[in-house]
Amino acid sequence: MADLVWLIPAFPLAGFLLILVFGRRLGDPKAGWLATAMVFASFVVSVSVYFDLLGREEDERETVVTLFSWVPLGSLQVDLAFLADPLSVAMCLFVTFIAGLIHMFAIGYMHGDAKFSKFFLYLNLFVFSMTLLVLGENLLVTFLGWEGVGTCSYLLIAFWHTRESAATAGKKAFITNRVGDWGFMLAMFLAFGAVGSLSYSAINEAAEVGALAASTASAIAILLLVGAVGKSAQLPLYIWLPDAMEGPTPVSALIHAATMVTGGVFLLTRVNPIIAASYDWVPTTIAWIGAITALFAATIALAQNDIKKVLAYSTVSQIGYMMLAVGTGGYVAAIFHMVTHAAFKALLFLGAGSVIHGMNDEQDMRKMGALRKFMPITAGTFIVGWLAIAGVPPFSGFWSKDEVLLFALADSTLLYVVGIVTAVLTAFYMTRQVIMVFFGEARWTSLANDDEAPEVAEGEEPVETHHAHGEFKPHESPAIMWIPLVVLAGLAALAGILNVPELFGIPSNSSYKLEEWLHPVIEFGEADISGTWAYDNKYILVGIAVAAVAIGAALGWLVYLRKQIKPWEPSLFANGWYYDSAISWFMGNPGREGFQAVADFDATIVDGAVTGTAVAVKTTAGEVRKGQTGYVRQYAGVIGIGVVLLLGWFVVIRGIL
Amino acid sequence: MTDATFLEYVVFFSAAVMILGGAVGVIIMKNPVHAALGLVLTLFGVAVQFVAQQAHFLAAVQVIVYAGAIVVLFLFVIMLLGVDESMDLSIEPIPIQRPLAAVMGVGIVGLVGAAIIRARDALDINPGTGVANASDTGNNDANVQQLATNLYGDHVFAFQLTSVLLIVAVAGTVLMTRKWPRDEHGSSADHESSDV
C-alpha cells in the first residue's frame, strides 16, 4: 500500500489538468467540487499509506517509490522518487486534510467570482507542489515542490491582478522567496559536492556517521536556513507575508498559515542530522532567529487593524516558535506545533474569511464589533481558535507551545524568557482581535460612507447601522463555509492528544504519540533533555505558561472591552518597526545605484569586450584590405619578394640546399 | 671531357652577349615589335648555348618552336591588334613598383648566384649514365636516340599528357576568341580604357 504513495501528488495533478481543460465548462461550483474531491482522494491515500507504515516495525517504516530516473548525468544521478516515512506521511496527512477543508470553504467564498475555475486550478497545482515538496526523496524533488509552491503563491496572491497592490504583493512574494531559493540551491551544490548525492538518505547518513566535516555541514545548514527563512517568512525575509494578504482569504489560509510557510521548518527537520553534525552556533542561530522573529512579529500584530494582517503577523510569530524548537533540538515539538498551528491558524483565517464575507468585504476591525450576535457559528469556531493559539489548556496550542518552551528553557533561559513574553503578547493581541470583531459595540458604518476616515476609535459613540441605501446587516456564511470551520475547530481543540506529555492524570502509554511516530526520522538530531531542570520541573513550566496566557488575555480584556486602560498601539509597531519601508528605501536608492552600476558594467565592459573584438577585427581588416590594389604587377612584385625571401632563407640561413 | 679551349670561351661569351643583349632589349624597347626582335636574339643565343653543350636536338627544337612559332605568333598578335605604337616608359603609375622590381631582381640573381658558386664543388660530375654525344660514340644521332629512348620509355605517359594539353589549349583558345554574333554590341562592364 505504501507503494501507492505516488498517488498522493498524482490526484491534485490530475485535478489541475482536468480543470485546465474543462474548467470553464464545469464552472461554478463543479470545478470547485472536482478540486476538493481530488484533494480528499489524496488524503485517503495518505491515510492508507499511514496505516501501512503503522503496521510495520519501527525501523522499517520507510518506503521509497522511484518513478523514473530524472537527471542521469554521470556522477549526478537524481531520480524522481518519493520517500514515504513517518515525517512525510505525517505532513501529508494534515496538509491534504486541511487543504481539502479549505477547498470546500473556497467553493462558497469564491462563489460569483469571474475566475472561479482558475482559482481551483491554482489551488490544485499548489497542493500538488506541496505534496512533492513533502514527499521528495531527494533535495531536488523537494526543490521542485519548493519552487512550485512559490509559483502558486505568486499566482494566487496576485489572483485579483487588476488590483495594483495585489500584483505588487505577488511579485514581492516571489522575489523574496527567490532570495531564499538562492540559499537552497547553494546548499544543494554543496551537498552534492560533499556527499556526491542529493538524496536525503545519503546526506543524512553521511552526517550521522561523521563523513561530513563540521564546516561543510554548517555551511549546508546555514544555506538551507536561508532558504527556510525565505519560505517560512522569518527575519529578515518575512516582508512578503503581510503583503500576501492581498490574496483571497482561502489562499491566506492554505498557503500562508497551514502549509507553504511550514516548508522551511519541514526542510530543516528533514536534514536534522546535518544540523546536528554542524558547529554549535548553527542551531543556536536558528533558535535565536526564531525567537526574535516571534517576539518582533507579536509586537507588530498588536497594532494592526486589518483582520488578516493580525493573523499574518501571528503566523510569522508562530513559525518563529517552530524555528525556535528546531534550533533547540526539539524537532518533535516543532512538528507538533506545526500540526496544531495548521489547524488553528487555518481555522482563524477561514473564520476571518467568513467575517469578511459576512461584512461584504470589509476587513478593517475598527468597523466591526458585536458580530457574535449575527454570525454565531463563525464566532464560536473563531473563539475555539483563539483559545488554541493563546495556549489555553486543554486546547491543542497549549500542549504544543508548552513543548516548545520546554526545549527552549532546556537550552537557554533567555530563549525561554523571550518565548514567554511572546506568549503573553500572543494572548493579548488575539484577545484584542476577538473583542474588536465579535464583542463590544457594533461599529460598522453604512457602506455608502466607506470613504469616511477611520478615525472612529474603538469605544466611541456607536454609529448608526442604518443608512440611506437600505439596511446593512452582517450575515452568517452558508453551510459550505461553516462546515469546514466546525471541523477545524474540532481539530484545533483535540489535536493536542497527538503528543501529550506525561503529566498528572494522563496515562503514560498514551503520551508522546507523535514523538514515538517520528522517532526514527529525528533520533539523530533530537536533543535529549531528560536530565535537565526543565524536564524535571514540568509542572512549574505549565503553571508559568498558564499564568502568561491569563495575564495576556486579562490585559486584552481590560483594554479593549472594559476600556479601563488606554490602548497602547505605537506607530512603530503599526508600521512594522519600519523594516519593510527601510528595505524599500534601500532598494530604491542605494540599492538601485548598485544595480545600475552592475548593469552599466555589463553594458560597457562585457558587451564592450565582445563588440570591441568585432570592431578591432573590422578595423584591421580595413587596413589589410588596402593591400589589395588590384594591380597585377604589384601582386607579381609581392610574389617576387616572397621568392627572394625564401631563397634568402635557404641560402643564408640553412646553408646551401 | 677536356678543358675548354679558347674557342669555346669565345663561343660562350658571344652567345652570352646575344642572350643578355636581347633580354635587355626586350625590357627596354618602347616599340613592341622591337622587343620581339630582341626576344628572337635571346632565343637564338640560347640555341647556340645548347649546341655548345651537345644538346643538338634541343637546339633545333628551340629554333623551330620558339623562334619560329612562338615569336611569330607574338608578331601576328601585335600586328593584328595594332599595338605597335610606342609607349612612354618614363611614367609609372605605381610608385613603389620600380624599386620593388629592382630589389627583387637583384635579390634573385644574387642569391641564386651565391648558391651556384657555393655549390660548385658539391655536385658530382657524371654520376649518371652519361649524356651521349656524337664524338664519343661516333654515332651522329646519339643525342637524338638517347633523348628519344628516354622520352618514349620512361616518360611516355607524360608525353601523352602533353599531347592532350596541346589539343586542349588550341581548342580552348579557338573557342575563347570566337566572335559570337550576339555579343557584338558590348557587355555591361565595357567601358573606354584609360589613356596609356
Place this chain on the structure above:
Amino acid sequence: MIAVIEPTWYLLLAALLFGIGAFGLLVRRNPLIMFMCIELMLNAANLTFVALATQLGDINGQTAVFFVMVVAAAEVVVGLGIIVSILRRRPGATADDLAELKG
C-alpha cells in the same frame, strides 16, 4: 673529346637572364611585352636544365627541356588568346587597367 666550359658559367648566365626577365615582368605594362619577359624566364630555366644535364650526365634534364617547351607553347597559345580577347574590347589597355579585383 668534347671540351666543355664549366657548367657553372651557364648556370650563372641563366640566373642573370632570369633576373632580367623578372625585372621586366614587373616594370613593363604592355601585356605582350610582359609575356615576352615570361618567355625569357622560361628560357633561363631551359638553359639551367641543360647545363645540369651536362654536369650530372643525366639525359632527364634534356627531356625536361622538351616538356618545358611544349608547355610554353601551349601557354603562349592560351595567353595570347586571352590578350586578344581583352584587347579587342578595350584597345590600348595595359596591365594596370585590369584592376577590377581591387579590395
